[in-house]
Amino acid sequence: MTTQANENVTELASPDQQDANIGKLLIKAGKIKAEDSERILKLQDSDKLRFGEAAIKLGLVTEADIQQALSSQYKFAYLSPGEQNYSAELLVAYQPFTPQAESFRALRTQLKLRWFNASRKRLALIGSGPDSGCSFHAANLAVAFAQLGERTLLIDANLRDPRIHRIFNLGNHQGLTEILGGRVDHAPIAQISKLGSLSVLPAGPTPPNPGELLSRGTLQAVLSRLDEYFDVILIDTAPAIAYTDAQAIALAAGGALLVARQNRTRLNDLAAIKENLAVTGTEIAGVVLNRF
Numbered sequence: 291m292t293t294q295a296n297e298n299v300t301e302l303a304s305p306d307q308q309d310a311n312i313g314k315l316l317i318k319a320g321k322i323k324a325e326d327s328e329r330i331l332k333l334q335d336s337d338k339l340r341f342g343e344a345a346i347k348l349g350l351v352t353e354a355d356i357q358q359a360l361s362s363q364y365k366f367a368y369l370s371p372g373e374q375n376y377s378a379e380l381l382v383a384y385q386p387f388t389p390q391a392e393s394f395r396a397l398r399t400q401l402k403l404r405w406f407n408a409s410r411k412r413l414a415l416i417g418s419g420p421d422s423g424c425s426f427h428a429a430n431l432a433v434a435f436a437q438l439g440e441r442t443l444l445i446d447a448n449l450r451d452p453r454i455h456r457i458f459n460l461g462n463h464q465g466l467t468e469i470l471g472g473r474v475d476h477a478p479i480a481q482i483s484k485l486g487s488l489s490v491l492p493a494g495p496t497p498p499n500p501g502e503l504l505s506r507g508t509l510q511a512v513l514s515r516l517d518e519y520f521d522v523i524l525i526d527t528a529p530a531i532a533y534t535d536a537q538a539i540a541l542a543a544g545g546a547l548l549v550a551r552q553n554r555t556r557l558n559d560l561a562a563i564k565e566n567l568a569v570t571g572t573e574i575a576g577v578v579l580n581r582f
Contacts, residue, residue, distance in 0.1 A: 467497050
């Protein structure tokens with residue numbers, strides 16, 4: 291049997307081509323000027339260095355600048371410290387090469403294998419109390435999925451004390467409550483362009499009746515429409531021990547991921563949440579132990 295090579299196969303870039311690409315990316319980012327390239331290339335040739343190593347040796351860029359350029363080259367979105375003024379809680383965005391960020395990528399992998407597919411795109415994150423780290427986990431997990439290229443939507447359905455808009459430095463004058471209340475015709479979704487394919491739907495103004503608003507069939511209808519545009523939909527919720535909101539949201543989402551915080555969350559509270567979810571037939575994707 292004979293085989294024929296595919297002429298459309300993309301060739302791997304040589305080291306010289308990779309260096310040239312990094313140089314262009316550094317110039318585009320304003321880290322170096324075009325005339326700096328001559329100095330870098332001379333040192334690269336004389337000392338047998340890579341382009342980035344030579345640029346660092348000349349004091350023109352930092353290691354962080356090179357990492358950013360490499361990430362851009364491989365379409366891996368992350369941020370330099372302070373960039374965009376998002377919350378430092380976004381470890382996956384600001385510290386992507388740390389063990390903490392890797393733990394979120396490990397969780398992402400497990401959820402892709404065990405939960406998300408073409409017909410199951412939603413997951414509500416539920417914690418027992420305000421110190422469970424539910425918003426923290428929802429935000430970082432959303433960034434991790436977006437870095438993978440998944441069209442990811444993070445919804446703040448914590449209508450009691452919403453935090454997602456603060457984490458991403460967004461306004462909160464419109465959001466989920468406006469949609470559920472029928473006051474807007476379109477979903478006021480913010481695209482977080484610096485973090486790949488990530489979008490955020492803030493909670494919106496706090497209503498006088500969060501529980502009733504979330505328990506109507508409107509939420510299910512909204513999520514069904516959003517399924518058409520996103521691969522992954524993560525939903526942050528209010529503390530499940532204090533309010534019944536999370537139970538209604540998980541039912542509409544079709545599943546829940548429980549978030550427990552080490553030395554804070556009581557096992558009895560987790561058991562109570564699982565029992566309440568079981569009453570509605572909501573499937574639990576797993577339990578995450580938050581050590582941060």
